[in-house]
Amino acid sequence: MAEEYEKLLDKLYSNLPAKRTSGERFEIPIAKCFVQGNKTVIGNYGEIYSRLRRTPEELSKYLFKELATPGVISGQQLILQSKVNPRLVNEKITSYCEIYVICRECGKPDTHLDAVNRNVRMLVCEACGAKKPVRF
Numbered sequence: 001m002a003e004e005y006e007k008l009l010d011k012l013y014s015n016l017p018a019k020r021t022s023g024e025r026f027e028i029p030i031a032k033c034f035v036q037g038n039k040t041v042i043g044n045y046g047e048i049y050s051r052l053r054r055t056p057e058e059l060s061k062y063l064f065k066e067l068a069t070p071g072v073i074s075g076q077q078l079i080l081q082s083k084v085n086p087r088l089v090n091e092k093i094t095s096y097c098e099i100y101v102i103c104r105e106c107g108k109p110d111t112h113l114d115a116v117n118r119n120v121r122m123l124v125c126e127a128c129g130a131k132k133p134v135r136f
């Protein structure tokens, strides 16, 4: 009986129209980390900063500070000079997105940062035009 019900559900779901991709929430890219000796390498760093439309330096500066470790950008990888929990790396990338990438008004990641002064930049949304000052 339960099996029949499952089958019926499957049938119902398979008949639903395909999910539309437009208007879906932006997915923050997941860092693929691996430890190499005493270092942590983010193997897909290039993919992350380009998805966020930030320079490799902007994002790495934040990560070095938040993770309290120095590091170097090496091609498409970011090398952190200590062992860091990958979950922590991803938490920091998420908080970077929330502060410096995602528009608070419309939730889209189509933003850029305009310089205001040494400590403040303007997060400008290209989708809805909202502006918000952010501190560095």
Ligand SMILES: [Zn+2]
Pocket: 103, 104, 105, 106, 107, 108, 125, 126, 127, 128, 129, 130
């Ligand atoms: Zn917006």
